[in-house]
Amino acid sequence: MRARFDLDVSLHRTAAGLAMTRTAIAVDRTPLRIQGLAGSSLYRSMRAAGVPAKAVETYIKAIATRLSIGRDVSATDRFDLIVARERAATGETRIGALLFAGIDQERRTLQLVRFAPAAATNNQSDLATAEGEDAGRGGWFDANGQTERRAVSGMPVIGRITSGFGLRVHPLLGFTRMHKGLDIGAPRGAPIHAMTDGVVSFAGRTGGYGNFVKLVHGGGLASGYGHMSRIAVASGTRVRQGQVIGYVGSTGMSTGPHLHWEVWRNGGAINPRSVSLASAAQLSGPALRAFKARVARLLAVRTGT
Structure with missing residues (x-):
């Protein structure tokens, strides 16, 4: 039986009774990188390139913290994103959260990396790290290790x-x-x-x-x-x-x-x-070193591999 994404279990009868054999399934955790032109509609172009809908929505939200999607993104700009992925030797694939959101424009290149300092220093997998960030333990940092968070709403109380x-x-x-x-x-x-x-x-x-x-x-x-x-x-x-x-x-x-x-x-x-109102935070010390290493690993991922 398939006990886990990375584990098979088989039961067989012996003279002493039932015995269980565990067989590890090899898993490739290389993330998936997709690049392409923004075109007339960034959302439609990304979906046509094979980006999962949830990853597109997360990408747009992340990029929108630094620039206006409607005003600042042109048809000739190139999107660049990386999502967490696990591929089992059985052929099954699991897609995780968005790890990297980038856009190459004529005058600037914006690169945002999803990073949770505690999870990264504990050597968790990209899928586990992304899930931790969704729970509020991390966020989006630019390539220099700085993050910016917008105010959560227009007012501090609903009224x-x-x-x-x-x-x-x-x-x-x-x-x-x-x-x-x-x-x-x-x-x-x-x-x-x-x-x-x-x-x-x-x-x-x-x-x-x-x-x-x-x-x-x-x-x-x-x-x-x-x-x-x-x-x-x-x-x-x-x-x-x-x-x-x-x-x-x-x-x-x-x-x-x-x-x-x-x-x-x-x-x-x-x-x-x-x-x-917005807030900014700058990584330093061990967290910054872990972040720089993460950026280097992500940028080394080849498109479509």
Whole structure:
């Protein structure tokens, strides 16, 4: 019987009873590399070249973090991708996740490599590594070992904007003054997410903001989240993009459950909707060496082998 992709098992009768024999099946784990012209439709061109639909979707999402697919990709550009693959000696093939997403353009070449530092340093297979990254333990890095992650959504909580940035008549004080952020109406207890990586510089109760969390993101950017019913982080801790930092409430000077969201650049309040929040990380040390070795292995894969 076929016990596993890489293992056959047979049972046979002996004088002492049934005996089991295990026979390993040789497996070639060379990834699959596919290249071709973008043409009039990048998606259709890649599918016509034999790229699995899921890999095409992942490729487009990865490339879209660095350039606009509709505006920046032309028909003469060449796509280049590598997917994890296992080929058993029995003839069966398993296709895994996308490992490499590249595009060659006239003025630039973009190369993104899927990499999970912990999985790579443990010498896991490409299929296992890709599955680990899908679980959130890694991401897409450029050839220099830097990654960029976009904000998980347009706002840190699901809701509707009830008061915008700028001058307004304060609902409780009754006079006009500057509203330095956005008010987002949402149900009490709704989770509030960090829009990008950062360090918690304050988490506690403060004046009219009630329960308040301030995150420092680097590059002169910081963000604040007020009127929480409950805070889920502590001062001095590091948070990741998308992490829950608290829950919607109506503490402080508030007329009902909502999130007050502020963003500062170099200490000055700016409209949160005017800034594109993203985070970047740079590999270093053993992780960078493992990454460079991975890039070299992937780029050595021949097209269609």
